[in-house]
Amino acid sequence: MNQSAAPVIEMQGVAIGALREPSLLLAEGVNWRVAPGEYWAVAGLQGSGKSDFLMTTAGLTPPVAGDYKLFGEPMPIFDETRLKTRLRMGLVFDSGQLFNHLTVAENVALPAHYHENLAPDEAQSEVQSWLEATELTPWAGRMPSSIGRNWQKRVGLVRALVLKPELLLVDDPLAGLDPRHTNWWLGFLDALCRGHPLLEGRPITVVVTTADLRPWKGHARQFAVLKNQKLSVLGSWSQLESGTNELVQELLTM
Amino acid sequence: MPFDRSAVAQYVAGVQKGNASTLVWPQIRSLLRLPLPPSYTQFIGRKLFRLILTVQGLGAFALITLGVILTKIRAARRAVWPRIYQEISRVGLRLLPMFLFMAAALGLLVIGQTVSWLTRVGAIKYLGTIMVLVVVRELGPLTAGLLVLARAGTANVVELGTARALGEVEALEALGIDPVHYLVVPRVLGMAVGVFALTVYLILGALVSGYLWAFLQDVPLRPGDYFRQLAGALQWLDFALLGLKTAAFGFIIAVVTCYHGLAQPLHLEEVSAATVRAVAQSVIGCVLLDAVFIIIYLAL
Numbered sequence: 001m002n003q004s005a006a007p008v009i010e011m012q013g014v015a016i017g018a019l020r021e022p023s024l025l026l027a028e029g030v031n032w033r034v035a036p037g038e039y040w041a042v043a044g045l046q047g048s049g050k051s052d053f054l055m056t057t058a059g060l061t062p063p064v065a066g067d068y069k070l071f072g073e074p075m076p077i078f079d080e081t082r083l084k085t086r087l088r089m090g091l092v093f094d095s096g097q098l099f100n101h102l103t104v105a106e107n108v109a110l111p112a113h114y115h116e117n118l119a120p121d122e123a124q125s126e127v128q129s130w131l132e133a134t135e136l137t138p139w140a141g142r143m144p145s146s147i148g149r150n151w152q153k154r155v156g157l158v159r160a161l162v163l164k165p166e167l168l169l170v171d172d173p174l175a176g177l178d179p180r181h182t183n184w185w186l187g188f189l190d191a192l193c194r195g196h197p198l199l200e201g202r203p204i205t206v207v208v209t210t211a212d213l214r215p216w217k218g219h220a221r222q223f224a225v226l227k228n229q230k231l232s233v234l235g236s237w238s239q240l241e242s243g244t245n246e247l248v249q250e251l252l253t254m
Numbered sequence: 255m256p257f258d259r260s261a262v263a264q265y266v267a268g269v270q271k272g273n274a275s276t277l278v279w280p281q282i283r284s285l286l287r288l289p290l291p292p293s294y295t296q297f298i299g300r301k302l303f304r305l306i307l308t309v310q311g312l313g314a315f316a317l318i319t320l321g322v323i324l325t326k327i328r329a330a331r332r333a334v335w336p337r338i339y340q341e342i343s344r345v346g347l348r349l350l351p352m353f354l355f356m357a358a359a360l361g362l363l364v365i366g367q368t369v370s371w372l373t374r375v376g377a378i379k380y381l382g383t384i385m386v387l388v389v390v391r392e393l394g395p396l397t398a399g400l401l402v403l404a405r406a407g408t409a410n411v412v413e414l415g416t417a418r419a420l421g422e423v424e425a426l427e428a429l430g431i432d433p434v435h436y437l438v439v440p441r442v443l444g445m446a447v448g449v450f451a452l453t454v455y456l457i458l459g460a461l462v463s464g465y466l467w468a469f470l471q472d473v474p475l476r477p478g479d480y481f482r483q484l485a486g487a488l489q490w491l492d493f494a495l496l497g498l499k500t501a502a503f504g505f506i507i508a509v510v511t512c513y514h515g516l517a518q519p520l521h522l523e524e525v526s527a528a529t530v531r532a533v534a535q536s537v538i539g540c541v542l543l544d545a546v547f548i549i550i551y552l553a554l
Contacts, residue, residue: 019424060424087430097425100417111429113333114436120332159429 006072008167008205009034009057014066019055025064026052030231032224036166039193040207041216043251044226050209051094053226054171057207058091071166087115090160094171096152098144104155105131105140111163130158133198134188150181157188164199168192170208174215186219213240213251225251308535315513316505319442322434330431334440341444345406345504346451353452356401357459364388365464366471369480373473381480382487385464390457390492391551392544398453399503399540402445403533407511410441411532414515415525423516437516442508449504450497491554499547506539 015028026049034040044050055061056068059076068075070089077086098107105127112123131137134154139147144155153173160168173185189208195201210216213223216237223234227247234240240248326334365385372378414437417423426433465480514532515525 055424058428060427083430091428093421093425093428095421097421099422099425100420101413110333111431114330114429114431117330117332156425163429 005036007033007069008036008038008071009207010067010069010072011063012067014056014068015064016049016053016056017061017064018049018052019061022061022064025229027226027229027231028065030066032231032233034167034205034207034222036205037193037203038205039189039219039221040224041213041220041222042207042209042224042226042231043213043248044209044211045247045251046211048226049229050211050226051171053231054091054169054207054209058089058169059086060091087163088165089167089169090163090165092153092156092160092168092170092173094153094173094175095149096144096154096156098152098155098159100144103141103143104136104147107144107155108136108158108162111159115163126162129198130162133196134158135184150177153177154181154184161192161199165204166202167205167207170206172209172211174210174212182215186215190219211251213248311517312510312513312535315517316509319434319438319509319512322432323439323442326432326435326439330435334436337436337440338443341440342447345402345444345448349402349405349448349452350455352405353398353401353456354459356397357456358463360389360393360397360456360460361463361465362467364393365460366467369464369468369475370471370473373468373475378475379483381475382483382485385461385484386487386492389460390488390496391547394457394460395449395453395496395500395503396540396544398449398456398500399507400537402449402452402504403507403511403536403540406445406448407507407536408529408533410508410511411515411529412525414512415520415528416522418516418518419520419522419525433516438508438512441512442505445508446501446504449507450500453496453500495547495550499543502543503540506543507536510536510539 009032011030011032014030014032016026016030018024018026030053042050042053052061056063059070062076070077071085073082073085077083098104099110102110108130109118109120109123109127112118112126113120116123128137128140131140134157136151136154136158139151139155144152147155157170157173168189170189173189174182177185189206192199192204193206195203206220208216208220216223218237221236223237223240225232225234225245225247232245234243234245234248241252368384368388369378369381372381372384417437423433423437426436461484465475465477468475468480511532514528514535518528520528
C-alpha cells in the first residue's frame with residue numbers, strides 16, 4: 001500500500017442518494033480516501049445504503065453534494081472522452097446482474113467486444129482463460145437463468161475483470177453463499193489484491209461491501225461502516241476490534 | 255403506493271426559491287398522483303400536462319436515439335452490428351410467414367372483392383388507381399406497422415422493461431456501454447428495415463392473392479391487364495414515400511416501445527402497464543404520421 005501515491009478514490013463531503021430515487025439521501029459528509037493496492041470492506045446493516053454507496057462510487061449515480069474524484073478525474077463520468085478513466089474500475093453487482101439474452105461466455109466477452117471491437121474468436125482465448133480461472137468453463141454455453149445464483153455472481157465478477165481494471169468494487173459478494181463458494185471468493189479476492197496472473201501479476205485495489213464483518217478477518221485490510229447516514233472509517237482489523245463502535249460490535253457478534 | 259407529499263413539497267419549495275430544476279421522475283410521479291380536482295377544466299389541464307410530458311419524453315428519447323445512430327454508427331461494430339442483423343431477422347424474417355398469411359387474407363377481403371365489384375359496375379379501368387391508393391399507400395404500410403407492433407413491439411417493452419427492472423441497464427452503464435447504443439439502436443434500425451421489407455412482401459402478396467381470388471370468381475380480367483393497370487397507376491413518388499413511411503413507422507414503434515421499456519425506472523409489476531401504454535401510443539403515433547403522409551400525397 002502506498003499512501004503517498006495519488007488516491008484511487010477521493011471523496012470530500014460527498015452526499016449519496018438512492019439509485020432509484022436520487023432525492024432520497026442515504027449518506028452525507030462522506031470523506032474517504034482509497035490508495036492504490038488497498039483492500040477495503042465497507043460494512044453496514046441491510047438498508048443502510050451500502051449498495052447505493054457503491055453505485056455512486058462506481059459513477060452510476062452522481063453525488064448529491066460534495067467532491068468525488070476517481071483516479072484524479074471528477075465523477076461521475078458520462079462523456080465518452082473520459083470513458084477510459086471509468087473503465088479502470090470494475091463493478092460487481094450483488095446478484096450478478098447478468099444479461100439474460102446472452103450466454104455466460106457471451107456475458108464475459110461483451111465488454112471486450114464492445115470496447116476493444118474484438119471478434120468472437122479473437123476474444124475467445126482471453127474469455128476461456130478467465131472462465132477456467134474461475135471454474136466457470138462447464139457453464140460457458142449456458143444461459144444465466146439456468147445456473148445457480150452462486151455461479152451467477154461469479155460470472156458477474158469475471159465480466160468486471162475482463163477489461164483488467166485497477167479498481168474492483170464488489171457489492172456484498174458473500175451474501176447467500178455456501179461455505180465453499182465463500183472460501184473461493186475470499187481466496188480469489190486475496191489473489192487479485194496480491195496480483196493475479198491473468199492481470200499480469202499487477203495488484204488491484206479492492207472495495208467490498210458486507211453485512212457481516214467476520215469472514216473478512218485476515219482478508220480485507222481497511223474497514224469502514226455505514227450507519228445513520230455516516231461513513232466511519234475504522235482502520236485495520238485490530239483497530240476495529242479494539243474500538244467501541246456499537247454497530248461493529250453487533251456485526252462481529254451476530 | 256401512497257402519495258408522497260414530501261416530493262411535491264420539495265419541488266414547490268424549489269419553485270418558490272427560484273432554483274427548481276427540471277422535474278425528475280419521482281417528482282412527476284408524485285404530481286400525477288395528486289387527487290383529481292373536481293373541476294373539469296382542471297381535469298383536462300392535468301390530462302394535457304400528462305400528454306405534454308409524454309410527448310416531451312418521447313421527443314427527447316427519439317432525438318437522443320437519432321444522435322446516437324449518427325455519431326456511433328461505426329463504433330463497437332463487432333458488438334452492435336450482429337445485434338442489428340439479429341433484430342432485422344427477428345422483426346423481418348421471422349414474421350414473414352404471418353405476413354404471407356395476412357397478404358392472402360388481405361387479398362381475399364379487399365382486393366378480390368374490389369376487383370369483382372369494379373367488374374360488375376363496369377369500372378375496371380379504375381382498378382390500378384384504387385389498388386395503389388388503398389393497398390400501396392394506406393393499407394399495406396399501416397397493416398404492416400400494426401402487425402409488427404403487435405408481434406415485435408410488445409416484445410420490446412417486455413424485454414427492455416424486464417432488463418431495466420432486473421438492473422441490466424445499470425450493469426451496461428457500469429461496463430461503460432451506452433444502453434441506447436447497445437439496446438435501442440439495433441431495435442430501431444431492425445424495425446425500420448423490417449417494417450419496410452414486410453410491407454413490400456405484404457403488398458406484393460396481397461396483390462397476387464387478390465387477383466387469384468378474383469380469378470376464382472371468374473372475373474374476366476387477364477393477369478397482364480391487371481398488372482399493367484397497377485404499374486400504370488404507380489408513380490416514382492409512391493416508391494419513395496412508401497420507403498420513407500414504412501421506415502418512419504418502424505422508427506416510431508421502436509422508439510415508443512423502447513422508451514416505455516427503458517427510459518423510466520420500472521418494477522417488474524409495472525411492465526404490463528408500460529406495454530399497454532406503449533401499444534396505444536405507437537398506434538396513435540403511426541396514425542398521426544399516416545395523416546401527415548396523406549397531406550403530402552394531396553399536396554404533391
